[in-house]
Ligand SMILES: Nc1ncnc2c1ncn2[C@@H]1O[C@H](COP(=O)(O)OP(=O)(O)O)[C@@H](O)[C@H]1O
């Protein structure tokens with residue numbers, strides 16, 4: 001079966017070990033949640049999977065349908081079907097959203113293919129309507145002066161337009177008010193299909209009542225310490241992360 | 253009859269002979285060739301030559317040449333004379349067609365007019381003058397005398413400016429009578445085509461009261477490897493309530509040493525917009541002096557540059573406010589790759605009487621390589637007390653997280669670079685206010701970015 005298979009990933013940054021033999025399998029067609037306290041290594045995982053050069057992979061693999069992504073450049077990884085929604089999306093002045101997404105789609109085309117402008121805009125507007133984004137956004141610079149909610153919607157818009165095989169959403173819920181949260185969650189739910197595997201990173205269970213996951217994993221100190229069904233998220237919410245800390249200590 | 257065309261005046265065996273710019277025979281021969289020119293012009297040329305000879309070459313210790321690699325400046329290997337009859341007309345005809353909708357067109361190759369002047373006859377009937385200097389010296393003697401004065405921005409390159417005035421033979425003269433408003437641009441193409449040739453393009457634009465005009469000037473080389481010296485001077489005079497837009501596309505080849513010395517002078521309520529697109533030249537010195545001497549006048553000066561390899565762009569500007577209620581804006585944006593260098597030195601000067609002045613000056617640099625270097629020297633000199641002035645300079649290197657963000661969507665490094673460069677420069681391209689021209693400029697930039 002097709003899957004994103006993260007195998008024994010060991011990652012350091014500035015010689016500090018952040019991910020410690022981290023393994024997780026996300027089958028295509030499923031939505032998994034990854035939860036954990038601040039500093040447990042969630043964003044490190046997301047950026048490592050996307051090929052960020054600051055994170056050194058000491059050992060391990062990230063297999064997209066069997067093909068290892070470790071060592072590929074970030075753009076190659078993206079073109080292989082990986083997508084990451086950033087916890088803190090960069091602001092890039094001067095580059096418009098429409099041109100940016102168009103360049104990203106064009107980069108995925110075969111040599112003899114061409115992107116039809118009218119088709120492209122039709123799709124873009126459709127998705128923007130879904131995310132309740134004003135059409136004016138197309139000509140605005142990437143994330144420049146966007147509110148927190150606008151940035152996160154813009155990340156989901158990019159995911160919808162690029163149609164990845166696997167998507168890692170890093171705290172897409174943080175900083176959102178309830179309306180924005182609902183819109184973003186609706187967008188993600190519309191994407192759910194047998195053709196995509198989604199890993200939702202969060203440290204609140206709130207998002208998971210809108211995006212109901214097939215599985216929940218808990219990360220602590222760069223390792224998965226618990227996996228279970230969606231009930232685990234609610235248990236975690238009731239008992240707090242201290243519970244996990246104690247659990248992981250006792251299980252040692 | 254006045255004759256300024258060297259090739260018709262010089263003996264055949266003289267052609268293609270190499271003369272050093274610093275050699276006094278250069279000037280003597282030049283004077284011999286144009287001896288029928290009006291006395292005032294000859295006087296101006298003699299005075300300019302004297303100034304040229306008595307001024308020493310710049311040193312990097314000179315205040316007006318701070319940060320310049322002055323050792324790269326030289327005048328020794330260039331000459332002024334060539335036989336242009338050997339140039340194939342088709343080769344530049346076809347490339348002198350950057351804009352379709354125009355009011356007129358003049359094409360120079362090595363300072364010689366090589367095809368007839370194109371000119372909307374309707375405008376001619378209204379009294380608009382659109383012609384070469386050579387023709388203006390003949391047919392508009394009194395008018396031209398007022399405007400060929402040897403005026404320079406005086407920001408340091410006087411030696412080169414003086415050489416321009418002593419040896420210049422041609423250029424364009426554009427005069428718009430009172431109340432005539434013209435939307436479609438006039439275009440002039442300045443080509444170099446001969447190895448070692450020195451060219452001295454001259455530009456004069458005058459608008460009478462409430463007139464409006466737009467000129468686009470292209471500076472280009474026929475071959476990528478010829479080495480040329482180009483010293484261009486432009487003087488713009490906007491009459492009361494008039495409007496001038498002047499765009500200079502500096503696209504010389506990467507072997508050219510160029511000097512673009514410009515003044516813009518605005519009378520009461522006049523508006524001058526000047527846009528500079530700078531991509532060519534091994535070394536370019538761009539001096540720009542805008543002078544708001546009329547009550548309520550306004551000037552906007554914009555520049556974009558893209559430097560690669562070892563290019564050095566040396567930009568010096570002065571905004572002088574010498575009347576009340578005047579307004580000036582300046583925005584220079586430089587994009588640097590490889591080991592290229594830019595220097596921006598700008599001054600806003602507000603004279604005592606120029607109350608209620610609004611003046612802005614901004615220099616922004618985007619460095620896309622570790623070894624590129626952008627120098628910025630912004631300055632204010634304010635003698636009036638009721639003014640609004642600001643200046644600022646920023647230099648940014650593209651940050652790694654921004655690059656990662658673009659790459660993480662599958663865009664290659666090269667495309668990411670292109671997006672960033674256009675993202676940065678589009679603000680200036682936007683000021684062109686002409687879609688055709690904007691697209692030509694985008695083509696030029698795209699062609700210069702790493703493939
Ligand atoms: N670029 C970085 N430089 C130094 N330390 C980092 C960097 N990124 C993350 N870390 C460290 O790695 C650990 C995990 O961080 P992160 O992956 O951001 O956690 P989370 O996303 O779960 O809050 C933290 O201790 C953090 O300080």
Ligand SMILES: [Mg+2]
Nearest residue numbers: 042043087171
């Ligand atoms: Mg995080």
